[in-house]
Amino acid sequence: MFSESIKITKMHGNGNDFVLVDEFEKEIVPEKMKPDFVRAVCHRRFGVGADGTLFVQPSIVADARFRYFNNDGSEAEMCGNGIRCFSRFVVEEGYVKGEVVKVETLVGILELEVDEDGWWVKVDMGEVKTKKEEIPANREVWGLEKTINNHKFVLYAVNSGVPHVVTFVDDLDFNIIEPAKIIRYDDTFPQGTNVNFAKVLSEDEITIRTYERGVENETLSCGTGSVAVAFVANKLGLASNHVKVITKGGLLKVDVKGNKAYMTGNANRVFDGFINLKELRFD
The missing domain is CATH 3.10.310.10 (Diaminopimelate Epimerase; Chain A, domain 1)
Structure with a gap:
């Protein structure tokens, strides 16, 4: 089992809400435990309550690595509201300097512009696929x-x-x-x-x-x-x-x-x- 207590941050983008776990410097929730942890922490009666959980991790190809799990414990490739919250967090914590953040995701590296005045975030979502x-x-x-x-x-x-x-x-x-x-x-x-x-x-x-x-x-x-x-x-x-x-x-x-x-x-x-x-x- 992991630590008895874990520091978390509660964030949302237009009411789409998330529990964020900072693993930028070290792993907090063991990989095999992540689905169970997410289901428990996202429960709106017995946990914190959220639509999903964000994990902030280091990246060797970008400024930071984005991991997102739905509240049923399944990992998703991408979450538009989640990645805005993620980007605010890494800028606010000083992990990334400047207004442009490059984030590694399961759909590739995405580039975001973070405006600290009001925390508006612009995301290059890449190509929308139709095939x-x-x-x-x-x-x-x-x-x-x-x-x-x-x-x-x-x-x-x-x-x-x-x-x-x-x-x-x-x-x-x-x-x-x-x-x-x-x-x-x-x-x-x-x-x-x-x-x-x-x-x-x-x-x-x-x-x-x-x-x-x-x-x-x-x-x-x-x-x-x-x-x-x-x-x-x-x-x-x-x-x-x-x-x-x-x-x-x-x-x-x-x-x-x-x-x-x-x-x-x-x-x-x-x-x-x-x-x-x-x-x-x-x-």
């Missing part, structure tokens, strides 16, 4: 119609760091959980997918709701989901290259340039403290 093998999906999902409870949804799938399905609706005032789960677990997606329901307000503004794989519920905000929605809307001619994406937790700005996307949003550091491991429920 079925890159999503991954076992068939093309671009304008694919799917009927759920007598309602037709038109689906568009991309990978904006993790798999996402986007569908546009006229009204977001409905229970998204049931249709989202059906799409999330559809056999079309061998690794599952995140699901976004979007309403276009204008060519410059879209409001969305996101069901996240790994959290298995709606979250207040999803960075990669916001990028996916803005990208798809742009390619369909529904939105401009510069889009404000309104989530339940707040505002994100997404710029689309060709097949690349850039996301700008805030990063909030709520508190620092210690958790007593013997008080967590590991079950």
